Amino acid sequence: MNENKNRTGLSRRDFLKLSSAATLTAVAGYALYEYQPWLSYNEQSNLTWRPMVKETNTPPQMRELVRYATLAANGHNTQPWKFAIKENAIEIHPDFSRQLPAVDPQNRELWISLGCALENLIVAARATGFTPEVTYPDMADFINVQLTADTPLETPLFKAIPLRQNTRSEFDGQPVVVTDLDQIQSPTLEPGIGVRLITNPAALEAVVEYVNQGNLSQYTDPSFIDELIYWLRFNKKDALATLDGLYSRCSGNPEVPGWLGRMFVAGTKPQQQADIDAAKLRSSPGAIVIASEADDKSAWVRTGQVYERLALKMTSLNIKSAFLNQPIETAELRSQFQNAVGLDTSLPQLLVRFGYAEAMPRSLRRPVEAVLL
Ligand SMILES: Cc1cc2nc3c(=O)[nH]c(=O)nc-3n(C[C@H](O)[C@H](O)[C@H](O)COP(=O)(O)O)c2cc1C
Numbered sequence: 001m002n003e004n005k006n007r008t009g010l011s012r013r014d015f016l017k018l019s020s021a022a023t024l025t026a027v028a029g030y031a032l033y034e035y036q037p038w039l040s041y042n043e044q045s046n047l048t049w050r051p052m053v054k055e056t057n058t059p060p061q062m063r064e065l066v067r068y069a070t071l072a073a074n075g076h077n078t079q080p081w082k083f084a085i086k087e088n089a090i091e092i093h094p095d096f097s098r099q100l101p102a103v104d105p106q107n108r109e110l111w112i113s114l115g116c117a118l119e120n121l122i123v124a125a126r127a128t129g130f131t132p133e134v135t136y137p138d139m140a141d142f143i144n145v146q147l148t149a150d151t152p153l154e155t156p157l158f159k160a161i162p163l164r165q166n167t168r169s170e171f172d173g174q175p176v177v178v179t180d181l182d183q184i185q186s187p188t189l190e191p192g193i194g195v196r197l198i199t200n201p202a203a204l205e206a207v208v209e210y211v212n213q214g215n216l217s218q219y220t221d222p223s224f225i226d227e228l229i230y231w232l233r234f235n236k237k238d239a240l241a242t243l244d245g246l247y248s249r250c251s252g253n254p255e256v257p258g259w260l261g262r263m264f265v266a267g268t269k270p271q272q273q274a275d276i277d278a279a280k281l282r283s284s285p286g287a288i289v290i291a292s293e294a295d296d297k298s299a300w301v302r303t304g305q306v307y308e309r310l311a312l313k314m315t316s317l318n319i320k321s322a323f324l325n326q327p328i329e330t331a332e333l334r335s336q337f338q339n340a341v342g343l344d345t346s347l348p349q350l351l352v353r354f355g356y357a358e359a360m361p362r363s364l365r366r367p368v369e370a371v372l373l
Pocket of ligand 1: 071072073074075076077109110112113116164165166167168245246323324325326362363
């Protein structure tokens, strides 16, 4: 018997060739399974963010208003909302199955997210020929928007709805044009809501220190990490499967298999995360704190409205923005942060940095049918 042939009759070289081919096939098969290159994230993203086509019939128009509401900012992209389309009204309801008990135990940010959706709905309703009248969730657990036919009022904020994004990259450090800064620091407010602009480098450095402390606290809390991992989408296959959550490329991170991403996030050193966010804040020429007199559902909804209005205004001025809410989400830091930024008796609700940067990949949204009651 030829000594180079084994019991299958294959030479050692043939055997090696075969096993390399098998390994390559397995690796390629796994890569295909993980990444599914035939799925197009860009196509889905373009569909999500397509500009509104104004409808002449009321029912499709109402659905478009709901779609534009869902394009709003919202915590962890959980999209914690449901909408009810009535004859002359749209209701926005909380979807408590999408709450974030670790980072948002009071549902404060959930109601802020509904406020963001409300603002988009109001701006879009005015642009398509309705006057909206809002009933806040003081008595009931939902927001009602009564719609009365009127002359359409299209504004730059309406055009900004499909362009707004939370841009999590570092910014270019350039100061914001003074006339634009004036517009940012004096947005149209809601009763009981105020904003504080911070551009002084020493004051910004003090904010960096609070963001650091917030990160150190959150990234040592296993329930925070578990919740974050649950909502992270480490590759487009996972993002496209649920159409919600935090897709890695929207935060400037690469696509990886889910198991690897989960391992990586679970092993993140708190100081590592703190340093990344400190660099992001230091690359920003300014930050804004949105604060409220009360700390209840209606105040949270109005906070969301002011934030979204501001975000749309910044988008229309080509200014990018992103949240760094750690010092407000961390209960033991919130009142210290309130004093540090000179808020007196108002309560900090959101911390937003702003500046100039390239746009990032867009986040996805579930379709209207998935959010109708
Ligand atoms: C109340 C609230 C809190 C948020 N907190 C953070 C945050 O701390 N860090 C962050 O990067 N993004 C935060 N976001 C942004 C959301 O993650 C973002 O809006 C969502 O992923 C959808 O992406 P988009 O805004 O780019 O459409 C927050 C948004 C809201 C409304």
